[in-house]
Amino acid sequence: MTTTRNTVLEAWMKDHGYSSNRLAEAVNTAIEQLTGRVGGHDGSSVRDWKSGRVRWPKAATRRALEIVTGLPATELGFVPRGRAQSAPAPQQEDPDMKRRTLVGGIAAAAAVAAAPGTAPRHIGMSDVDRIQGRFAEIIASDHRHGGQLGIEQRAAALADEALNLQNSGSATQRVRSRLYACAAGFRSSAMWAAIDGRRYDDAQRHMREAQALAEMSGDQAIKFRIWSHAGTMYRHLGRPGDALAANDVARGLHLTRRDPLFASLGLARQGAIHGAAQDRTSTRRAFDQAQDALDRAEREAPRPVWLTAFYDQAELNSLALSAHLALGEYPTAEAHAHQCLSALRPYMARSRAIATTRLAHAQLAQGDAEAAVASAMKVPSSAATQHARVSRMLQEFGAALRATAHGSSTVQTWTEHTAAWRTSA
Incomplete structure (x- = not known):
């Protein structure tokens, strides 16, 4: 053959x-x-x-x-068994043509369009569970790779798939609400991948669609995720006022009063925003409250996978590291970096690369160029060359190193190391 x-x-x-x-x-x-x-x-x-x-x-x-x-x-380009190799691949739609408008598209997805003369298919919780099972894959891929365009595109496509399922038959209101929540969850993952990859225009588009879907679902947890992500996005954009306002929406949901783990995450992200805004007093207060809430949270309570997969003591320390680094409190930032790295779960490859890079910045700012370079060299080449946030932070690290240790052997070591990264990329 x-x-x-x-x-x-x-x-x-x-x-x-x-x-x-x-x-x-x-x-x-x-x-x-x-x-x-x-x-x-x-x-x-x-x-x-x-x-x-x-x-x-x-x-x-x-x-x-x-x-x-x-x-x-x-x-x-793979072909399922029994299908002719020569069968043409389905034509790719223009993403802009495929994308729904928030009003027309979402409203249309709510209507059941059964063909005349045929019995409508019944959509049940098994259909919801099937598509929801793909959510864990998106989360796992994000924690390992982070910020990749492929993750964003796949999450957006799954959001569309959840909405298309609304059109395929009859369903109870409970099932329809769950489908909207699934679509909002996938769209919020697309939003996060775009934020992590510094594609902020795309992130804001995903945010608007996710917010509308979340409102239609009535799901408090996914509303929290979207608004909390919005706060992080505005923090990265250097808009602390908008960041605080968005994060306040997340923190104002009654879910945060019912579950201390949600409250802790909201407070920790609030602390990171205060740090970026140079508000030392509010930063310390927010992280003290975040730690108290985390200590009170029941570990075995049922929660969505997107939350349990990443938020713990290591993530709280990661956010504190970011805040104290922004405040110029470098010894405190370094301490949080070590605490974060010692507690990170093995699969959190993206988070480990970010925390390691921030540790290098904190050490360099304290005048320890040798330790800083040793830390920065631990960042895997894949993250250094393919993750937008890590790449930018490492470029800034190199510039700061050359400015503070010009002509030293550490600069030469770092230059040779980054050249090897470019060769292996």
Whole structure:
């Protein structure tokens, strides 16, 4: 049997800078996330996919590829068994044509459009659970990679899928509310990926759609997530007034009075905003209150996966690190950095890279260039070259290092190290 090269996968790899070995490593890591065991792929496996010798990888491999790329297997050029290789790939819609308007599109999704003469399909909680199961994959991919355009696009597509399900049959109000909550959750993940990747115009577009969907769902937890993300976005944009206002909306939800863990996250993010605004007194008060709420939170209470997957003592210390670094309180920032890094869960690769970079900044600001460079060199090359926030912070670190330690051996060490990053990228 003749084979046809998978030129779609080859093009994706070229566009995103993946060699065969590097893609195999990423897929193996994603398989570990899914199954608990590291995958066994190597460069030859990827070459088999590109050559067409393997047209439809096993289910776990396909799911891992979706996590890495943010695209379904069929959009990577793979062909399900029994389908002709020559079948044309579905034409990609223009994202702007596909995107719903907040009023017309969402209202239309609420209507049941059953074809005349046919019994409408009944949408149940099993349909909701099926699409909600994909949410954990988006969360896991975000914590490992963070900020990637592929994650943003995949989350947005899943939001559309949840809304399209509204059109496919009849459902109870409870099911419809859950579907709106699913769509809002996916859209808020797209928003966060755009924030993390410094694509702020896209983030604000996702925010507006997520907010409308959350209102239609009535889900307090997803409302909290969206407004809390909005506060973080405005903080990164240097708009502390808007950041405080958005975060206050999240903190004003009655959910925060019912569950101290939500209250703690809202207070910790408030502290980070106060730090960016150079308000020392409010910063300390917010973090003291955040710590008290975290200490009171019941660990086993049922909560959404997006919250339990990341918010804990390590994340509180990460936000405190950001605040005290902004305030110029470098010894305190360094202490929070060490506390954060010692408590981070193993899969929090993106958070570890950010905290390590901030630690290097805090050490350099205290005059310890050697320790700062040693810390910065621990940031993986993948994060240093592919994560927008980390890349920018490391560029700022290099500029500060050259300004304060010009001509020293530490500057030479850092220069050689970053050159190796560019070579391996």
